[in-house]
Amino acid sequence: MDYYSVKARQRETAFFRRAGPGVSFRTGTGRTNTITEITEDVVFFQTAKSKRPARISRQKLRDALRHMYVRRSATRREMERYAAYNSALLGLVSIILAGLTKITRTVRGLLRLTMLGIRYFFSGCERDPKALQIVRQQGGLMALMSYHWLRKDTTERWMSYMQDLGFTAQDEASVLLDSGAFSVWNAAQRGADVEITVEEYADFIERNKHWLWGWMNLDVIGDDAATRRNYEYLIARGLRPIPVWPITGSLDELARIVEEDHELVAIGGTAIQLQRMQHRKVREKLTAVARRFGRVQNFHLLGCAVIGILKEFAHILVSADSKAPTSVTGNGRVITKYGQRQAKELEREERTIRSVREFVKLESYLPQGYARATQIAATF
Known part of the structure; x- marks a missing residue:
């Protein structure tokens, strides 16, 4: 069981x-x-x-x-x-x-x-079995893996990692698949020519569907028309993806996506803004999203490891992801509920353990206003 x-x-x-x-x-x-x-x-x-x-x-x-x-x-x-x-x-x-x-x-x-609460998908583990092991040992239930990296794993070692860590037959749909669009965008900024075709992405999904909790659309950063074409192609293949709306996009475009009645809509582009310390912009846009769509749509926040932001918008977020809980620890840092801090006195593994624990806790976090309701409900 x-x-x-x-x-x-x-x-x-x-x-x-x-x-x-x-x-x-x-x-x-x-x-x-x-x-x-x-x-x-x-x-x-x-x-x-x-x-x-x-x-x-x-x-x-x-x-x-x-x-x-x-x-x-x-x-x-x-x-x-x-x-x-x-x-x-x-x-x-x-x-x-x-x-x-x-x-x-x-x-x-x-x-x-x-x-209630936020399911956290730990990303960046497809090439780091040690990080995946720590996530599992600390109560992490699922991981986000990028097709950008998985497509290079011709021996499909990632499946072995999942099986070895206890993601067994009844419990194996534990991977949220990211298309790798952000990695492609990053490569382009460095002058590299990296291409992911929607056809190969769809083929991968079909081969590994039993492992997948879900999959993101193959979005093309800066090209809404190409993103839409990829979405329609996946739909035609019977592989309805989680649509990705860029946080820099218009609310009218998000309204069009919401009208399609999805179980979940992902909000992308936050990682770029957060890296640039544009926290206020992220909060302002998420506030606008919550006001207009919070009563009719559940959201996933891509690339966010700022616990304060996640808790602030937990009333609209069902899930989120980032590689930060397992990656920033390599720079001597640890993530707490108050933010990142230096902790070089701790071994890297201990820093990772402490960071991962904070994000695992989000699954049982009750948004403001729900704690009292929980106490009442407990009495039936």
Whole structure:
């Protein structure tokens, strides 16, 4: 049983120890259902319309909870794979995860249940098995890997690294694939000619899909038209990517992306601005994004290792990534919740361990305003 299955079983078991027959919950469509009986295998509940209690398998319920721990969000439609009563299932999952989730509506009006906290994908580990080992040992669940580097790994050693560290069969969709667009852009700034074609990128995704939690669009920095063509090509191949919107782009362009109703939209270009110490610009743009789209869209922040910014915008961020937690330590620095500081008195491995821990904690971070709600929800 993998990590996510264990979490799902523990949460479900703890809930039914405290909540028995008579407990009511609201469905995804707003109706009230009441639990009438709980057996070892089945939950029975009464709806307003049914004469006899309906039922949901507890195994299917645990599968749905596992989905939430893995994907971090779900709509009523996405619950269809687990039970015919998908609206009731979403409501039941919501009450079991009370205090750990928020409920919003997508741009098309579907209810979406989203886990609070920020899933952190540690990047830069595709060529550094030691860093990947530290991430796993400190509780890191997933990694972001760049196709820019993976395409050069003809022996596919990265898979061996993942397997050796315990990313086993039930738990192997643990890699968020980045297209490598930033690396291509960096190379171009140095005068190097590096090309990644969308055809080869799509072929790689198809070969390794079982390892991938998701994949970014092959964006072309500074060329919105080429980025869009790549997106449409991947869609045509049946490989719907996570779209990437540059933080320097227009909110109207982001609105067009949001209207397509994605599970997740990535915000790129922050690494460049943060490297230039343009924190204020990043905050201003993220504030504008939150005001306009925060109620209908979940976001991933690419290339951000500033914990203050991540916490400030945790109400719209489901996930984020950066290589900084494992790379800045080579310069004698450590990342804390207050920022980076020199720590040359510590061995590099210890600096990496301390930095990684800070980002692992983000998964259980509650945005401002949700802590009180969690205390209330704990009483049912």
